[in-house]
Amino acid sequence: MASRGAQRTRLGSGGSHEGFLRHRGYRWAKAALLLSLAAGVAYAMADVQPRHNGGSWLGYTLGTIGALLILWLTMLGLRKRAMTRGRWSLKGWTSAHVYLGLSLVVVATLHTGFQLGLNVHTLAYALMMLVIVSGLYGIAVYATLPDALSSNSAETTRPQMIDAVVKLDQQLQIAAQPLSSDDAAIVRLSLEEDPFRAGLVRRLAGNHSNCRNARALKLMRATEAGADAARVVDLLESKSVALARIRRHLRIRALLEVWLYVHVPLTFATIAALAAHIVSVFFYW
Amino acid sequence: MAFVLRTVSHSAGGREIVRTARVEGDRLTIGRDPACDVHLTDLAVALRHAEVTRSGPGRLDLQASPGLTVELDGRKASAGTIDLATGGDIRIASHALRFMPAAADADVDIAVERVTEGERGELARADERRFSLVSVMPGKRPLAWLLAALVLAIFFAWPVWTILDRQEEPAAERFHPDRMWLSGSLSQVHAGLEDNCAACHAEPFVAVRDESCQSCHVRVHDHANQARLARARPGLDGWGRFRLAVQETFGLTPGRCVDCHTEHEGPQEMAPTPQRFCADCHSGMQERLGDTRLGDASDFGRAHPEFQPSVLIRWDGETPVMQRVSLGARPHENSNLRFPHALHLSRDGGAAQMGRRLRGQYGFGDSLVCADCHVPTPDGTRFQPVDMEGDCAMCHSLAFDRVGGTVRTLRHGSPEQVVADLREYFRGHPPARPSVLGGGARRRPGDIMQIRSTMQYTLALAGSGAAAERAIRAVFSPRGACYDCHQVQAPPPGSLAFRIRPVAFPTRYMHNGWFDHRPHQQAECATCHAAERSQSANDLLLPGIETCRTCHGGESSGDVPSTCAMCHDYHEDEGVPAMLLRQRVRGRRWETTLIPVPAQTGGRR
Secondary structure (H helix, E strand, O other), rough: HHHHHHHHHOOOOHOOOOHHHHHHHHHHHHHHHHHHHHHHHHHHHHHOOOOHHHHHHHHHHHHHHHHHHHHHHHOHHOOOOOOOOOOOHHHHHHHHHHHHHHHHHHHHHHHHHOOOOOHHHHHHHHHHHHHHHHHHHHHHHHHHHHHHHHHHHOOHHHOOOOOHHHHHHHHHHHHHOOOOHHHHHHHHHHOOOHHOOOOOHHHOOOOOOOHHHHHHHHHHHOOOHHHHHHHHHHHHHHHHHHHHHHHHHHHHHHHHHHHHHHHHHEEEEEHHHHHHHHHHHHHHH | OOEEEEEEEEOOOOOOOEEEEEEOOOEEEOOOOOOOOOOOOOOOOOOOOOOEEEEEEEEEEEEEOOOOOOOOOEEEEEEEEEEEOOOOOEOOOOEEEEOOOOOOOOOOEEEEEEOOOOHOOHHHHHHHHHHHHHHOOOOOHHHHHHHHHHHHHHHHHHHHHHHHHHHHHOOOOOHHHHHOOOOOOOOOOHHHHHHOHHHOOOOOOOOOOHHHHHHHOOOOOOOOOOOHHHOOOOOOOHHHHHHHHHHHHOOOOOOOOHHOOOOOOOOOOOOOOOOOOHHHOOOOOOHOOOOOOOOOEEEEEEEEOOOOEEEEEEEEEEEEEEEEOOOHHEEEOOEEEEEOHHHHHOOOOHHHHHHHHHHHHHHOOOOOHHHHHHHHOOOOOOEOOOHHHHHOOOOOOOEEEEEOOEEEOOOOHHHHHHHHHHHHHHHHHOOHHHHOOOOOOOOOOOOHHHHHHHHHHHHHOHHHHHHHHHHHHOOOOOOOOOOOOEEEEOOOOOOOEEEEOOOOOOOOOOOOOOOOHHHOOOOOOOHHHOHHHHOOOOOOOOOOHHHOOOOOOOOOOOEEEEHHHHHHOOOOOOOOOOOHHHHHHHHOOOOOOOOOOOOOOOOOO
């Protein structure tokens, strides 16, 4: 126990936290590596004539392992709803999901015998690879983006971010009262801006060139309306900063979440293609 | 006369708060300007947006500032009137002004209320869930089900539907969705079947059966008796038994055509069956199949028995007895012919001299070569049996008489006729004129010169009565024309019924293996056939396996890698092995004879 304690203190900034990637000394990474190596050795040793394919004994074996793995990996979707600890903790499960999912690249590719074509079999393979690639992306963003997220928020909570804009809007509203109708219309432009209205593409791209607040700011600076307008310009500028923070947050969140919109639906498409693949093989047995 | 303004607002708890103000006079200004009587803070409201004036008893005039509108009783208008008897509603931006019905000259009650949130709408209500993509994306689950259903519909339901439907539309040229199931293109020969999966996959969920292959390949026969085949298979180890059990569980019975002839390997030539499929059974087969006469073989370069040609080992009366004998046993051939190859191929012996003399007539070289006597078959594969008249008589003349310009020859192959011809000759030619035959300038072995000298000798001895008989005996005796090449059976005492032992040559020595001389033409005959050193016709001049191995290795060795299929054929036994034929058809091999011997019927052996 003493040594374990020492180990924990050495984790430093992470404290006692151990991510799913390093779960239990890379236990599942080792298991996945072993599986991949075994598949590779079997592939190299097996005498399959005239060339490797999914229909040899090795092909069927690798295919069966791959299919079962895919189904088990999909179970994470159910399993994650129950957060538990211990040997089969959710973290352990996730670790296994990641590493065994990666080993599927080796198992499934060797199953194909590198024979790909325009057919349902390659469709299943391609969909599976897309799922894995999206998963890899997910791991990458989970490893890097949460830091960016917290540094962006700079100790403010998300409701506080919204609140900042709402408060600025209220101040704008008051500050704009003396303005003429035309200038008031410009301010209203800013008040209509809803940063959350941005869709997937704009969130991901971080492109907000049509931001109404920005437009209002530009127009407002152009007017020569004296102190009232100057006050409004100040507020619009402050709002720009507050909006930018929200948008950075939106962008990071979108980058963090978008892969699941590929990963999950394509997983189901993979399972459907897998079913078609298997049944078609037996149909024309 | 006044306007009474009741400004309604709501507390956080939803409670209504009403503030009342009174505006004296007949004029009511409405706008964002705090100086207006009705001060509306909505920025959509102009500083001075509209004016309401009492223009008569019970009547209010509404006039919006130039270029602006208000909503009067639900309609947009820049000006209008309100009848106080019925009241009216004015809507400006997010604010509503309700003019209550009143007596013509009473105070006008106006309820002012903010009815919508106006510009302070959505953002104030935004909660942190809107940071997540969930708020702008369709749900993952509907997306997942949609994609899955789409894949199943296109790649499963559609093909199955058309397969079940196909009976009614047999030769349709439309797209066959089961092409999407094609695991790999068919080989070139079967490419035409790619739109007709059912040609081989006759029944759903039933493995491809031999009947499907045999519906086109009608002449292919089995390799051997199925029971013997089964016994010849190598004993299965645990892993093999397990695999077999799994295969049989899934309906893959062993021994089907497709076990060896795999398909869907891409649009190339059908992959040649690997040697392993032969070697599996043929190595160690003697142990498993005790009564087989076939030696164990697994690779031509490493493990193949010595050739066992079918040799004419002896005669049973007039019938030649052929027997397969290993070349290792140095078998002798008994063709009943005397023929020393060495003598004929010698560069300076009598045969060479004879050849040079007859050069102008027959095109011989400085000495005789194999091709002077041996004639290949039209396809070039083998050689025709040696024929006396065609291949030997150029030198070995049987001429004995000349009538005018015509040379009479003894009849080859018919000793009785020889005897009769010679008797007739002596009857017609008195012994006093022996020189009538002296015109021939050539002297040939076995020539009539011998006969003539014998005749002269016998004449000299006297008695012309016995001359014919002596001449006949001389022909059939040592140094006689027949005796030089043939085995002569002496007649019973007092008879002249000499007999010649029949002669036979095998036209093909190896019936279970294929050898084609044509691809080997660039080599000298002597490279393989040691004819120059052969002193006896009994020498079997077939080369042994070691001679072949100088060039031919096993499946993956030697100058010429040679699988079993180069010489042996699994299904056919007589003609060119299918592999060589295929290579010829594909332009990869030009030398091979392309005349397959048609198999007569299925099920030989």
